[in-house]
Amino acid sequence: MTRPSRRGPAVWITALCVLSAVVIAASFLAGTLVESPWEEAVANAERVPAVTAQVTQRSVARDVVAVQGTYSAGTVDEVRVAGEDLAGVVTAQKRQPGESVVSGDVLGEVSGRPVVGLSLTFRLYRDIAPGDTGPDVEQLQQALAALGLFEGQPDGEYGRRTVTAVDALYRRVGYRPPPTAPDLAQAVDAAEKERETAVRARDAAVAERDRAAAAAAAAAARDAASGAPEAG
Known part of the structure; x- marks a missing residue:
């Protein structure tokens, strides 16, 4: 009588175990290769992006527009004070409509600063400051000289x-003088030095001309004296 072999079930069990191990290993490998969208989002959240931008450095000048016109009773005008960041506000009215004024009177206040009326031959076409030259500066000097404030000849x-x-x-009108910026003060000093240099050069040229004229006159006198006949 022959006994049945037990190797058949053992082989099947071994093969099933090996196959299960292979499937588990393949599943684990596949799981490591597959990435979730949330993992990419987390990685992007932890990444520090590099941002670059082009920077240009330049100087920006603020344009100041001076507006001139005629002011009369019953009209409202917006006044902007040159050199101020905000629009000017009329803070005081010193004269009434129809009242007589003379050169040097304060007509009103704009932002606490006086508006002084001056008798001029033509309207100022720019804002003048220390260091400027021109006929408008000379006109201002003439108006100040008429008030007894400017010394010397307007130049x-x-x-x-x-x-x-x-x-x-x-x-004189009871207000604090406007401050002079350092660069304007330097411009005044430079203008004064140029004027003094020009005056010295002019005086030297005049003196040289006078010396030359005197020498020529002396030479002519000597020539006339040497050519004159002797007295008997």
Whole structure:
């Protein structure tokens, strides 16, 4: 009598175990290769992006527009003070419509600063400051000289004499003179030095001309004396 072999079930069990191990290993490998969208989002959240931008450095100048016109009773005008960041506000009215005014009177206040009326032959076409030159500066000097504030002859150069006269005008009407910026003060000093140099050069040229004229006159006198006949 022959016994049945037990190797058949053992082989099947072994093969099933090996197959299960292979399937588990393949599943694990497949799981490591597959990425979730959430994992990419987490990785992007932890990444620090590099942002670059082009930077340009330049100087930006603020344009100041000066508007001139005629003011009369019953009209409203917006006044902008040159050199101020905000629009000017009329803070005081010193004269009434129809009232007589003379050169040097304060007509009103804009942002706490006086508006002084001056008798001029033509309207100012720009904002003049220390260091400027031109006929408008000379006209201002003439108006200040008429008020007894400008010393000397008007020359059209906004120098120390003009600065002193403008400061005296502000003090006369009871206000603090406007401050002079450092660069404007340097411009005044430079203009004064140029004027002094020009005056010295002119004086030297005049003196040289006078010396040359005197020498020529002396030479002519000697020639005339040497050619004259002797007296008997």
